[in-house]
Amino acid sequence: MYIEKYEIAPKLANLRGAVPCSKQGAIPAGMLIDGDTVTAVNEIMQISAKLPASMEHPTVLAAKTVALIESLPDGMISIESDEKDMVTIGAGTITSKQEGLDASKMVLHQRPKSPNHALEIPAEALFNAISNVLYAVSREDKKPAFGGIFFDADGATLNIVACDGYRSVWTTIPHEGEFHFILPMVAAKAIMSLGETEAVKIEASASAAYIEIGEYMMVTRLIADSFMDYKRAFLSQPPMCARLPKKETMDALRRALLATNQDKCIIMLNFDTDKCTISAKSATGNYAEDIAGNFEKLNGFDIAFNSLYLIDAIKHFDSDDLTIYFAGRLRPAQMEKDGYRALVLPVKTKEGI
Incomplete structure (x- = not known):
């Protein structure tokens, strides 16, 4: 050659x-x-x-x-x-x-001979969706389904979901057809790495998928497991709501990590009538900062999170403002903007932090 x-x-x-x-x-x-x-x-x-x-x-x-x-x-x-x-x-x-x-x-995987469904998705929309949910795919072997991304088309919308048991994220792409499968994380990452193209073509059976990305062809196994009822996990109208500036909130969370000298820490959110106090404490330091915002039914409410889980969820929202819904101190916090939704489980703490 x-x-x-x-x-x-x-x-x-x-x-x-x-x-x-x-x-x-x-x-x-x-x-x-x-x-x-x-x-x-x-x-x-x-x-x-x-x-x-x-x-x-x-x-x-x-x-x-x-x-x-x-x-x-x-x-x-x-x-x-x-x-x-x-x-x-x-x-x-x-x-x-x-x-x-x-x-x-070199034993090669076989392209599905009789796929149950075939679809074509605009590449930019698919790449953005995978990028936005990939952080919530589990790196642990707790449940096979959590090690992949769930593709669930309900007739008019392609729902793309990931969950690791501590957080869940759900985004959508307009698409006609009904099907569902779970794509392994390694295959999703490979799709992201294969360069620019106008559309991605997918043929899937119950156990495997054939995917065309520009001049590349992929055959991948699918994860044979049931996914969580993600639509039920997201509340339609959580009772409490906080609207915060995204940049100021992210900056405060990152400063809290620096001040406590940790890669991750427990972040406490304490709400007053017109402010949210973001605080953290460790053996080597502590931090507190007030962020102004608009709050509904949150006066006196407090809740704690793993800092990395909260930062991951917030940074993927493409918006200047951040809206977080709460249903209780031990219920997941919910964020939503333009068809992109995220859940983050809180952590139990002693009083204070």
């Missing part, structure tokens, strides 16, 4: 997220070039891209060989392999022989 570096290196970089992390697994930790297609595959998903040149024999580039190709100077690159899986890389005066991997062990 003879190919310009600019034609292959960016695609290798974008496929890197699908290469297995461990060399000890059943799937080789490399990238397969078969004809004019390069593919990276792991236990959950695979990502493929077309190349403007072809390999004569299926060849698996080890991770170090991929890194070598990416480091080469601009210009024409030659990639050759033999029957012993030895790979020869050439570029200008550079020649390097590298041990390849066994192509027969």
Whole structure:
């Protein structure tokens, strides 16, 4: 194969997220070039891209060989392999022989043959939705469904939801059709990394999805689990409401972290008739700041949160003003703006903090 570096290196970089992390697994930790297609595959998903040149024999580039190709100077690159899986890389005066991997062990995921549904979503809307909910996907193995993003189309709206048991976030995209599936977090992150395109096409069955993102093709397993009743979790009319300036509130929360010298802390919100006092305390310092705002039925009310959960929820709202609804000291706080909703569970504290 003879190919310009600019034609292959960016695609290798974008496929890197699908290469297995461990060399000890059943799937080789490399990238397969078969004809004019390069593919990276792991236990959950695979990502493929077309190349403007072809390999004569299926060849698996080890991770170090991929890194070598990416480091080469601009210009024409030659990639050759033999029957012993030895790979020869050439570029200008550079020649390097590298041990390849066994192509027969690259077991690829199969595109759904009879998908239950197919959809096409404007890429910008999908990327923004995933970006806004990704922070609430669980990093713990508590419940399989919480390790992914729930896509739930109810006829006129595509609801995109994430929940980790401590916070939940729900955003929407207009879309006709009815379907639902749970996309693994790693697949959602990969979609975000694959560059600009006008639309994303998805075909999904009960267990797998085929996704086209521009010149990239992805096949991913879906999470076989039931998701929470997210619509029921969000109250339609919480009784208490606070309207605060977003920037001043975020600045106060970040200063509280600095003042307490912690990566995260317990934040207390105390409401008066015309102000909210944001405070925090640790063994090495404390902090308090008053933020003016408009408050309904909150005089004398106080509630505590994990600082990072509260900051994550607030920063994803694209608005100068922040509206937070409360139903009680031990009930989730709810935020909503232009079809974007977030819930954050409070924490129990002793009196004070």
